[in-house]
Amino acid sequence: xxxxxxxxxxxxxxxxxxxxxxxxxxxxxxxxxxxxxxxxxxxxxxxxxxxxxxxxxxxxxxxxxxxxxxxxxxxxxxxxxxxxxxxxxxxxxxxxxxxxxxxxxxxxxxxxxxxxxxxxxxxxxxxxxxxxxxxxxxxxxxxxxxxxxxxxxxxxxxxxxxxxxxxxxxxxxxxxxxxxxxxxxxxxxxxxxxxxxxxxxxxxxxxxxxxxxxxxxxxxxx
Amino acid sequence: xxxxxxxxxxxxxxxxxxxxxxxxxxxxxxxxxxxxxxxxxxxxxxxxxxxxxxxxxxxxxxxxxxxxxxxxxxxxxxxxxxxxxxxxxxxxxxxxxxxxxxxxxxxxxxxxxxxxxxxxxxxxxxxxxxxxxxxxxxxxxxxxxxxxxxxxxxxxxxxxxxxxxxxxxxxxxxxxxxxxxxxxxxxxxxxxxxxxxxxxxxxxxxxxxxxxxxxxxxxxxxxxxxxxxxxxxxxxxxxxxxxxxxxxxxxxxxxxxxxxxxxxxxxxxxxxxxxxxxxxxxxxxxxxxxxxxxxxxxxxxxxxxxxxxxxxxxxxxxxxxxxxxxxxxxxxxxxxx
Numbered sequence: 436x437x438x439x440x441x442x443x444x445x446x447x448x449x450x451x452x453x454x455x456x457x458x459x460x461x462x463x464x465x466x467x468x469x470x471x472x473x474x475x476x477x478x479x480x481x482x483x484x485x486x487x488x489x490x491x492x493x494x495x496x497x498x499x500x501x502x503x504x505x506x507x508x509x510x511x512x513x514x515x516x517x518x519x520x521x522x523x524x525x526x527x528x529x530x531x532x533x534x535x536x537x538x539x540x541x542x543x544x545x546x547x548x549x550x551x552x553x554x555x556x557x558x559x560x561x562x563x564x565x566x567x568x569x570x571x572x573x574x575x576x577x578x579x580x581x582x583x584x585x586x587x588x589x590x591x592x593x594x595x596x597x598x599x600x601x602x603x604x605x606x607x608x609x610x611x612x613x614x615x616x617x618x619x620x621x622x623x624x625x626x627x628x629x630x631x632x633x634x635x636x637x638x639x640x641x642x643x644x645x646x647x648x649x650x651x652x653x654x655x656x657x
Numbered sequence: 658x659x660x661x662x663x664x665x666x667x668x669x670x671x672x673x674x675x676x677x678x679x680x681x682x683x684x685x686x687x688x689x690x691x692x693x694x695x696x697x698x699x700x701x702x703x704x705x706x707x708x709x710x711x712x713x714x715x716x717x718x719x720x721x722x723x724x725x726x727x728x729x730x731x732x733x734x735x736x737x738x739x740x741x742x743x744x745x746x747x748x749x750x751x752x753x754x755x756x757x758x759x760x761x762x763x764x765x766x767x768x769x770x771x772x773x774x775x776x777x778x779x780x781x782x783x784x785x786x787x788x789x790x791x792x793x794x795x796x797x798x799x800x801x802x803x804x805x806x807x808x809x810x811x812x813x814x815x816x817x818x819x820x821x822x823x824x825x826x827x828x829x830x831x832x833x834x835x836x837x838x839x840x841x842x843x844x845x846x847x848x849x850x851x852x853x854x855x856x857x858x859x860x861x862x863x864x865x866x867x868x869x870x871x872x873x874x875x876x877x878x879x880x881x882x883x884x885x886x887x888x889x890x891x892x893x894x895x896x897x898x899x900x901x902x903x904x905x906x907x908x909x910x911x912x913x914x915x916x917x918x919x920x921x922x923x924x925x926x927x928x929x930x931x932x933x934x935x936x937x938x939x940x941x942x943x944x945x946x947x948x949x950x951x952x953x954x955x956x957x958x959x960x961x962x963x964x965x966x967x968x969x970x971x972x973x974x975x976x977x978x979x980x981x982x983x984x985x986x987x988x989x990x991x992x993x994x
Contacts, residue, residue: 447791448790448793448797451797455797455801489786515786515787515790515793516786519837536793537792539796540797540800608808608860612856615853615856620866622863622865
């Protein structure tokens with residue numbers, strides 16, 4: 436499990452962000468004391484740092500520079516300053532990415548995933564396994580009990596989203612949001628068609644109990 | 658200044674001289690002095706006066722002609738006292754000093770307003786950065802407690818964010834130079850980012866989006882560009898039809914420009930409104946009917962586009978749709994290769 440340190444002085448954001456990241460399967464730590472923030476952070480040996488810029492005692496730019504002197508841990512700067520200049524400044528002091536507040540949480544999540552995948556090598560999140568169904572993201576195929584099927588881009592996105600919710604119902608709206616965030620701008624009909632095709636492919640692999648439709652609620656991968 | 662006007666100014670002086678001359682001639686006549694002598698007196702008396710008046714007239718005429726000339730060619734008229742020669746006569750000196758003092762006072766006055774405006778602008782920007790923190794936490798709270806209610810709140814929060822962004826760009830629109838960074842911008846990435854921002858509107862209204870034909874890169878400020886495109890695409894979803902709505906975005910590369918076209922098949926804009934859509938505060942028929950129009954969106958777009966050196970053209974047919982073209986000139990700052 437990847438560990439993320441949240442350096443953020445607003446209590447609400449700190450706590451909610453922690454809850455949010457934990458919900459998506461990360462280990463999240465959010466220090467409250469900023470006096471020895473650099474040492475405290477590095478002691479946690481995080482896989483990634485989310486860093487606010489306006490902080491008490493030391494500002495984010497200083498912290499970022501100091502951490503860079505010691506460690507190469509990925510840093511995402513999260514700030515409400517949103518000009519290109521601020522972005523450039525963050526990149527110059529060694530941050531890996533820059534996200535502006537108030538962020539779209541799905542985008543933040545996507546950025547975290549991208550950076551972690553890049554840093555930790557491609558093996559981490561390339562294959563997703565749930566029950567007996569194995570999803571290989573690098574070549575876009577699914578394997579079920581030794582049988583393999585190729586998926587289209589849209590189908591991969593749908594199944595990835597269902598995987599994320601693992602056995603919980605995903606509403607059509609959430610599924611749509613997920614697809615659109617991944618640059619797949621499908622409409623309502625298209626989505627139904629794609630889900631139907633995906634279901635057929637999974638059935639073809641011999642997986643009889645696959646994606647279920649819950650009327651008025653959404654889809655579920657039981 | 659004509660000679661007539663000039664002489665008119667000196668009427669009193671000339672009248673006094675005439676009266677004196679007439680009185681003296683009267684006295685001279687009474688003591689039987691030859692009328693030729695009286696005529697000679699006239700010449701001796703008035704010739705120098707006329708010469709003096711002529712010289713003074715020419716001098717003054719030259720001075721005011723020069724001042725007028727400077728005034729006509731001066732971009733900032735109030736800088737006159739800095740440019741004009743300091744006059745040498747006493748009247749000129751006095752006026753010059755008075756003018757300088759008045760100018761100085763005016764400068765202080767203007768500076769005062771400039772400071773106040775900057776202060777206000779800075780306050781607005783700080784305020785915007787501050788309000789983003791509670792909005793960010795609201796978003797996270799919503800994310801962590803997803804249900805029908807928070808989904809509705811999320812939509813409203815999104816609207817608040819749009820309004821806040823508008824305030825930010827409004828306060829920035831008067832001096833772009835401050836936060837302006839020209840770099841390579843991929844049009845496809847830009848359009849995708851904006852579509853994602855508006856995804857809820859597209860999905861809930863079932864609007865089909867076609868961005869197949871978007872390609873190429875331009876050199877501009879990504880943030881400002883995103884604001885403009887977001888306003889335009891936002892309008893394309895807002896003023897769309899109930900069913901079968903469609904937004905088509907494409908790029909065309911011409912000999913001397915790249916054109917980003919955003920086209921919808923929505924309700925369109927009535928002819929009498931189309932020429933006024935870029936006016937500040939103009940809402941028009943559609944604004945009245947659909948509501949939620951501030952009349953600032955397109956005004957800001959036009960203003961920002963001008964500052965970025967881009968063309969912005971809007972054409973529309975009532976009931977058929979609207980087409981907005983954002984034109985990036987080639988060969989200028991916007992495209993370096």
